Amino acid sequence: MSILFYIFAGVTVLAALNMVLQRTPVYSALSLIVVLCSLAVEYLLLGAEFMAVLQVIIYAGAIMVLFVFVIMLLNAGHEVPSHRSRLVKWLGAPIVGAFLVEMLMAIWEQFPPTSAAPPAHLDGSPAAIGHLLFKNYVLPFEVTSILILVAVLGAVVLAKKEF
Amino acid sequence: MGTFSDTTILVIIAAVKVAVVIGVLLTAIAYTTWLERKVVAHIQARWGPYLVGPHGLLQPLADGAKFILKEEIVPAEADKVIYWLAPFLGFVLACLSIAVIPFGEGFTLYGHPIQFQITDLNVGLLFVFAVTSLGVYSIALAGWSSNSKYPLFGGLRSSAQMISYELSLGLAVVGTLMMAGTLSLRGIVNAQSGFWHIAGVNTWMPHWYIFAQPIGFFVYFTSAIAETNRVPFDLPEGETELVGGYHTEYSSMKFAMFFMSEYANMVTVSCLATLLFFGGWHGPDFVWLPAIVRIFLPVFWFCLKIFCFMFFYIWMRGTLPRFRYDQLMSLGWKFLLPLGLLNILVTGFLIVWRG
Numbered sequence: 001m002s003i004l005f006y007i008f009a010g011v012t013v014l015a016a017l018n019m020v021l022q023r024t025p026v027y028s029a030l031s032l033i034v035v036l037c038s039l040a041v042e043y044l045l046l047g048a049e050f051m052a053v054l055q056v057i058i059y060a061g062a063i064m065v066l067f068v069f070v071i072m073l074l075n076a077g078h079e080v081p082s083h084r085s086r087l088v089k090w091l092g093a094p095i096v097g098a099f100l101v102e103m104l105m106a107i108w109e110q111f112p113p114t115s116a117a118p119p120a121h122l123d124g125s126p127a128a129i130g131h132l133l134f135k136n137y138v139l140p141f142e143v144t145s146i147l148i149l150v151a152v153l154g155a156v157v158l159a160k161k162e163f
Numbered sequence: 164m165g166t167f168s169d170t171t172i173l174v175i176i177a178a179v180k181v182a183v184v185i186g187v188l189l190t191a192i193a194y195t196t197w198l199e200r201k202v203v204a205h206i207q208a209r210w211g212p213y214l215v216g217p218h219g220l221l222q223p224l225a226d227g228a229k230f231i232l233k234e235e236i237v238p239a240e241a242d243k244v245i246y247w248l249a250p251f252l253g254f255v256l257a258c259l260s261i262a263v264i265p266f267g268e269g270f271t272l273y274g275h276p277i278q279f280q281i282t283d284l285n286v287g288l289l290f291v292f293a294v295t296s297l298g299v300y301s302i303a304l305a306g307w308s309s310n311s312k313y314p315l316f317g318g319l320r321s322s323a324q325m326i327s328y329e330l331s332l333g334l335a336v337v338g339t340l341m342m343a344g345t346l347s348l349r350g351i352v353n354a355q356s357g358f359w360h361i362a363g364v365n366t367w368m369p370h371w372y373i374f375a376q377p378i379g380f381f382v383y384f385t386s387a388i389a390e391t392n393r394v395p396f397d398l399p400e401g402e403t404e405l406v407g408g409y410h411t412e413y414s415s416m417k418f419a420m421f422f423m424s425e426y427a428n429m430v431t432v433s434c435l436a437t438l439l440f441f442g443g444w445h446g447p448d449f450v451w452l453p454a455i456v457r458i459f460l461p462v463f464w465f466c467l468k469i470f471c472f473m474f475f476y477i478w479m480r481g482t483l484p485r486f487r488y489d490q491l492m493s494l495g496w497k498f499l500l501p502l503g504l505l506n507i508l509v510t511g512f513l514i515v516w517r518g
Contacts, residue, residue: 030245056294072315072318
């Protein structure tokens with residue numbers, strides 16, 4: 001099982017790098033889909049089938065389709081570097097560096113991992129997740145739904161507006 | 164059998180099952196093309212294929228040979244990598260979803276239980292939806308990478324159509340899931356065994372969810388036809404307006420792969436309709452038959468139900484005219500989606516009311 005984990009971890013990292021380095025938007029979008037799908041496999045290896053399948057349905061199957069749709073609709077071709085502002089040049093690298101250090105420290109604290117097996121007290125089945133969502137976390141869940149609804153309405157109003 | 168370890172035997176059983184299922188699926192796809200041409204021909208008072216073999220039964224083989232031998236033409240301005248990737252992606256995904264479809268109970272061979280199913284996932288239904296939702300990339304990317312205007316239109320139309328109808332497809336089956344209480348396809352079929360008891364009286368009506376969820380089935384099957392891009396919702400490949408749609412620039416075996424994935428998707432949605440609403444492999448069992456026949460009888464009932472759905476698909480194609488694009492969109496968003504939601508609401512109330 002841990003061999004599979006390392007294979008898909010490698011695929012995830014390589015695809016993520018490819019996504020950032022590609023100059024053609026469609027290739028970037030496709031690399032992101034590969035990242036999302038191989039992350040779903042990692043969830044599967046941890047025994048969270050429900051999360052894995054939802055990851056593919058929602059992110060790879062719905063949100064990324066919209067991305068690809070927009071790229072196709074705009075017929076976006078090769079990316080050309082824009083005239084970067086000074087601010088980006090001087091602030092960009094330090095901020096990225098700070099994030100990198102922070103991530104490395106977080107990983108270092110967890111290293112070496114105490115166990116590769118999923119925690120026994122966590123249940124990834126649809127029923128267990130449903131109980132958690134609708135019993136323990138029902139208020140945050142409903143508030144999130146209302147937020148999403150408001151966002152959808154806002155998008156419709158903005159799209160309808162004639163300029 | 165004593166010389167092999169348990170893992171080896173498991174792997175061998177799985178490999179044999181995959182080989183058999185894929186073999187049967189590909190043969191079924193090939194003969195669905197024959198059935199489609201024959202049935203549509205008879206609907207239109209023609210003969211259909213009749214020269215190759217008796218009743219044209221060898222026509223799929225001749226078609227296959229022709230597709231392989233045809234010259235491969237790649238448009239000069241196409242995006243080569245994605246142009247090659249798209250048909251393979253579509254075909255692989257279309258074949259993948261058959262992995263979780265159960266065909267029958269199974270039997271025991273030398274002490275090893277063998278199920279009529281490649282693998283029983285406890286989120287089997289969602290797995291099928293996940294794989295189907297990725298299928299849209301094949302069509303969208305094929306349209307985009309051809310670098311030609313008609314395929315691009317076909318690809319755009321199909322992405323919009325598949326995103327829209329995926330929602331009502333998902334909502335339509337929720338009523339069934341609430342009644343069965345599981346996402347495992349085998350579990351859903353097992354929940355449909357026996358007969359309906361209404362007010363304590365045995366009605367001799369099979370305990371299929373179609374009788375409890377007629378609206379759910381209507382929404383499911385309408386969305387499924389749109390999801391598989393078939394008549395009357397075949398706008399992504401409408402030949403009268405788009406030449407051929409997303410596969411206009413494809414030739415030879417790559418063109419054939421798009422057709423094979425379309426038929427494989429039809430088989431998948433028919434399988435799901437059978438499993439969710441028509442009791443899967445359940446059917447009359449005849450005690451006087453030999454034991455070996457009784458093992459395979461459920462598989463026969465299952466295949467018969469699939470055949471009825473496939474025939475219905477073809478019948479629709481021979482009967483109905485194509486929808487207009489705006490009609491398609493308003494049907495999906497303004498009629499099927501609210502109907503699916505209403506169905507969930509009513510089912511929920513009934514389940515709570517009956518305890």
